Amino acid sequence: MKKNSFIYMVVAGLMLSSCSKDYLNVDPQSTINPEQLGSSSAATLGTLKGVFATLRSALTTGYAGHEDYGHKGVLSVIDLMGNDVIMNNLNWGGFNYNYTARVSTNSRSHYPWFTYYTQIKNVNTIINSVDENTDDAELKAIRGQALALRGYFHFMLARIYGPTFVGHESDLSVPINAETLSAKRNTVGEVYAQIEADLEAAVVALEGYTRPNKELLDQSVAQAFLADVYLETGKYAEAASTANAARQGYTLLTEAGWKNGFYDINQDETMWGADLNAELTTFVANFFSHFDNTNTGYSEGGNIAIDRRLYDAMSATDYRKSMFQGATSGAFDGATYGPYISYKFRDLTVDRVSGDYIYLRSALLYYIEAEGLARSGNEQGARDVLYEITVTRDPEYVKSSQGGQALLAEIATQKRIELWGEGFAYFDLKRLSQPVQRDYSGTNHPAYGRFNIPVGDNRFLFMIPQAELDANPEILPNNPQ
Numbered sequence: 001m002k003k004n005s006f007i008y009m010v011v012a013g014l015m016l017s018s019c020s021k022d023y024l025n026v027d028p029q030s031t032i033n034p035e036q037l038g039s040s041s042a043a044t045l046g047t048l049k050g051v052f053a054t055l056r057s058a059l060t061t062g063y064a065g066h067e068d069y070g071h072k073g074v075l076s077v078i079d080l081m082g083n084d085v086i087m088n089n090l091n092w093g094g095f096n097y098n099y100t101a102r103v104s105t106n107s108r109s110h111y112p113w114f115t116y117y118t119q120i121k122n123v124n125t126i127i128n129s130v131d132e133n134t135d136d137a138e139l140k141a142i143r144g145q146a147l148a149l150r151g152y153f154h155f156m157l158a159r160i161y162g163p164t165f166v167g168h169e170s171d172l173s174v175p176i177n178a179e180t181l182s183a184k185r186n187t188v189g190e191v192y193a194q195i196e197a198d199l200e201a202a203v204v205a206l207e208g209y210t211r212p213n214k215e216l217l218d219q220s221v222a223q224a225f226l227a228d229v230y231l232e233t234g235k236y237a238e239a240a241s242t243a244n245a246a247r248q249g250y251t252l253l254t255e256a257g258w259k260n261g262f263y264d265i266n267q268d269e270t271m272w273g274a275d276l277n278a279e280l281t282t283f284v285a286n287f288f289s290h291f292d293n294t295n296t297g298y299s300e301g302g303n304i305a306i307d308r309r310l311y312d313a314m315s316a317t318d319y320r321k322s323m324f325q326g327a328t329s330g331a332f333d334g335a336t337y338g339p340y341i342s343y344k345f346r347d348l349t350v351d352r353v354s355g356d357y358i359y360l361r362s363a364l365l366y367y368i369e370a371e372g373l374a375r376s377g378n379e380q381g382a383r384d385v386l387y388e389i390t391v392t393r394d395p396e397y398v399k400s401s402q403g404g405q406a407l408l409a410e411i412a413t414q415k416r417i418e419l420w421g422e423g424f425a426y427f428d429l430k431r432l433s434q435p436v437q438r439d440y441s442g443t444n445h446p447a448y449g450r451f452n453i454p455v456g457d458n459r460f461l462f463m464i465p466q467a468e469l470d471a472n473p474e475i476l477p478n479n480p481q
Contacts, residue, residue: 041138054118055119056071058282059282063108063110064092066092066285069286070274070357073111073285073287076290079421079424081096083309083310083436084306090448097448097449104466113465116156117157117177120150120154120177123147124150124178127146127150137208140209141205143205144201144204144205151196151197151225157174160462161461161479163188163460163461166234170188173191174191176191178198184475185464196233199222200226202217203223220248221246224246224365239368240368240369243365246271251269252269252362252392260348261346261347263346263349265356270361272359274356274357275356276355277354278351287355288346291304293343294333305324306340307438308442310416311326311327318394318397324342325343326339326340342421344421363418367386370411373385379407382411383401386399387400390414415428435455438450438452461480463478463480464479
């Protein structure tokens with residue numbers, strides 16, 4: 001690989017300082033003294049906090065325009081590629097909704113690549129500087145968080161640019177940037193082995209660590225990442241047990257909490273997020289500008305809606321259903337909105353521009369645990385876990401009596417309802433070998449999003465971005481168009 005390849009880039013300072021496309025410059029110098037890292041917990045923590053800051057910052061990649069608001073932005077545009085989230089009027093994120101973002105020459109294909117490989121480079125600086133056997137508890141926890149992030153960032157890249165794990169272990173995925181940096185694409189099996197190793201080491205390193213806030217990671221977050229990876233790799237019993245361990249200590253949201261907009265990092269189920277204020281965000285390149293239909297912004301008046309089939313799958317007594325408009329126009333909070341418009345995400349801060357980003361909720365873990373139990377032979381346990389969370393959303397819910405594929409389908413549907421718009425449904429379509437089906441009788445998808453994509457289609461893979469191909473021909477072959 002050429003020295004100036006994108007994934008070799010060193011970020012100047014603690015945060016990316018430029019939005020321009022001059023990222024191929026060779027060896028920008030860090031402002032951090034390398035001797036401080038690994039010996040000073042304050043300096044090392046400063047580098048780690050720089051990673052978290054960039055993950056919630058807007059317009060840092062130079063790509064994707066106003067849909068570039070860090071990790072939350074990636075989760076948001078990815079969810080626009082499934083069946084469940086509808087964009088009524090093409091806007092920022094529309095390239096993902098209509099599947100043109102994945103093409104190597106589209107700037108949106110650069111956005112996740114740039115976002116995660118940049119931060120992998122930064123966390124590697126921490127990992128390589130701190131002795132894995134250090135007796136300093138603070139440094140050990142900082143290194144553990146860096147390992148968790150490196151594993152998770154590779155996981156995000158692998159799911160976006162590579163095929164699923166089961167049955168594709170020998171296929172090409174993404175380059176690994178860990179102990180060494182691969183000039184070529186590693187196999188799916190190699191990438192997931194690295195992901196698991198990092199996350200398993202992180203879980204050990206974070207034992208006993210208490211974080212000061214939910215912007216940092218603790219053992220439960222590393223376990224949540226690992227449980228999701230185990231589900232992807234077919235280690236179902238491990239997925240279930242790890243998910244169960246990760247969710248301990250978190251309380252499920254009350255009805256009032258679930259219906260309160262998902263804008264406060266301190267709410268009960270939040271495992272990891274970003275604590276924002278008006279000075280740390282922008283009015284337009286902001287999650288709520290795109291997904292809060294009740295606020296001023298790109299979705300003002302109603303642009304983001306739920307697929308009719310998923311809305312219909314909710315029972316009348318499920319309070320989550322009230323956070324979406326029904327089949328006809330109606331009033332919400334003094335305004336009128338069209339059919340199936342979402343009210344789930346609302347920035348209810350005083351200035352309506354300071355809402356926090358929630359990346360991960362403990363609710364996810366119930367569905368990982370339930371699916372893991374079902375697939376590893378404990379269907380009764382799966383039904384119990386599914387009931388535990390679903391009855392809190394729907395007091396009339398009756399514990400499932402299903403088994404086999406019917407039980408798995410019920411778990412998947414409840415997961416889609418609960419985590420709608422939070423960045424999980426598209427990845428599950430790929431993992432579960434399910435098609436995109438938007439062109440159906442009675443569809444409420446607009447014409448430009450009304451198409452079907454069969455299982456195994458090339459469009460489920462993002463192509464490696466053109467800038468990386470130009471800098472590094474060894475990374476070929478690219479994913480097919």
